[in-house]
Amino acid sequence: MKKSLYFLLLALLIAIMSIAFTGCTEDETENETDPENCQHIFNEELGYTGDDEAHWYACTLGCGAKYKIEKHVWGDINEATITKQPTCEEEGHATLKCTVCDKEKIELIPKTKHTVGAGYSSNTTHHWQTCGGCNAEMNKEEHSLKIAHYDQNQHWLECVCGAQGEKANHSWVTVNETTMECSDENCQATKTIVAEGHTCTYDNGRVTQEATCSTPGVMTYTCTDPNCGATYTASIETTDHVYNGAWDHNDTHHWRNCKCGAKAPESEREPHKYSDKPTTDGYDKVYECECGLFKTEGSTGYIDPDGWT
Ligand SMILES: [Zn+2]
Ligand SMILES: [Zn+2]
Ligand SMILES: [Zn+2]
Ligand SMILES: [Zn+2]
Ligand SMILES: [Zn+2]
Ligand SMILES: [Zn+2]
Numbered sequence: 001m002k003k004s005l006y007f008l009l010l011a012l013l014i015a016i017m018s019i020a021f022t023g024c025t026e027d028e029t030e031n032e033t034d035p036e037n038c039q040h041i042f043n044e045e046l047g048y049t050g051d052d053e054a055h056w057y058a059c060t061l062g063c064g065a066k067y068k069i070e071k072h073v074w075g076d077i078n079e080a081t082i083t084k085q086p087t088c089e090e091e092g093h094a095t096l097k098c099t100v101c102d103k104e105k106i107e108l109i110p111k112t113k114h115t116v117g118a119g120y121s122s123n124t125t126h127h128w129q130t131c132g133g134c135n136a137e138m139n140k141e142e143h144s145l146k147i148a149h150y151d152q153n154q155h156w157l158e159c160v161c162g163a164q165g166e167k168a169n170h171s172w173v174t175v176n177e178t179t180m181e182c183s184d185e186n187c188q189a190t191k192t193i194v195a196e197g198h199t200c201t202y203d204n205g206r207v208t209q210e211a212t213c214s215t216p217g218v219m220t221y222t223c224t225d226p227n228c229g230a231t232y233t234a235s236i237e238t239t240d241h242v243y244n245g246a247w248d249h250n251d252t253h254h255w256r257n258c259k260c261g262a263k264a265p266e267s268e269r270e271p272h273k274y275s276d277k278p279t280t281d282g283y284d285k286v287y288e289c290e291c292g293l294f295k296t297e298g299s300t301g302y303i304d305p306d307g308w309t
């Protein structure tokens with residue numbers, strides 16, 4: 001019952017004060033606009049008042065005087081309640097609460113990066129990828145026909161997007177008694193020399209060499225006649241690059257290349273993010289990025305780790 005005792009004392013205090021001002025009711029209204037002449041009463045039990053910046057105890061007489069003004073103590077943004085998840089198109093909201101007065105504020109969470117959706121779109125000259133979330137165009141590039149492909153009869157060059165160059169018939173040359181190969185420098189096609197008078201019926205093929213992101217795979221088709229066993233080969237589409245290989249960078253951004261060496265496209269690139277806590281080389285404060293780049297205090301540029309001693 002501590003609380004009621006407090007109110008009792010408070011009431012008593014107010015009573016004493018009103019006696020002190022007895023006979024001058026005009027003073028009371030004046031007090032509301034004139035904090036200079038107010039005999040402030042602050043009651044912590046009534047809780048805080050505040051604005052966007054700070055919280056305080058307001059004078060209960062309404063004069064506007066503030067007691068114990070303190071800036072809000074916003075909790076950790078990482079522990080804030082996410083009231084709206086960000087997407088690649090819209091910022092999200094995190095609701096932070098002052099740990100002292102319970103005031104809430106909304107902090108914007110930055111939009112997420114676009115995520116590369118499956119496959120490519122293309123026109124006659126270019127290909128591009130689209131964001132799986134918003135369909136934004138990403139990584140637009142000119143076609144580059146440089147992946148060698150072939151089937152039973154023809155060879156051609158392809159772009160990563162699947163766009164095909166002109167097709168040409170194989171130029172078969174005999175390698176040995178049983179096998180022929182295409183003599184085109186890019187073409188890997190092979191076939192068995194078939195006995196005259198026999199027409200092969202091929203099976204559905206089996207993978208004899210897995211495709212990688214840089215090299216098409218090989219599918220081998222075999223004649224279903226057990227007395228024949230002739231084969232021919234055809235290429236299998238390359239797989240997508242996976243950008244989890246070695247770090248690479250420019251002045252402003254870093255990224256990881258594919259293990260095959262293919263450079264990551266724009267969409268995979270992130271700005272450098274230097275550590276908050278510097279280490280020292282004995283002379284300067286040194287900040288390190290996860291890509292291995294260093295930045296020294298006061299310097300505007302960066303020091304390439306390969307050039308670092
Ligand atoms: Zn007051
Ligand atoms: Zn507060
Ligand atoms: Zn998007
Ligand atoms: Zn293309
Ligand atoms: Zn060929
Ligand atoms: Zn056959």
Ligand SMILES: [Zn+2]
Pocket residue numbers: 213214240241242258259260261262
């Ligand atoms: Zn690759």
Ligand SMILES: [Zn+2]
Pocket residue numbers: 249253254271272273289290291292293
């Ligand atoms: Zn970096």
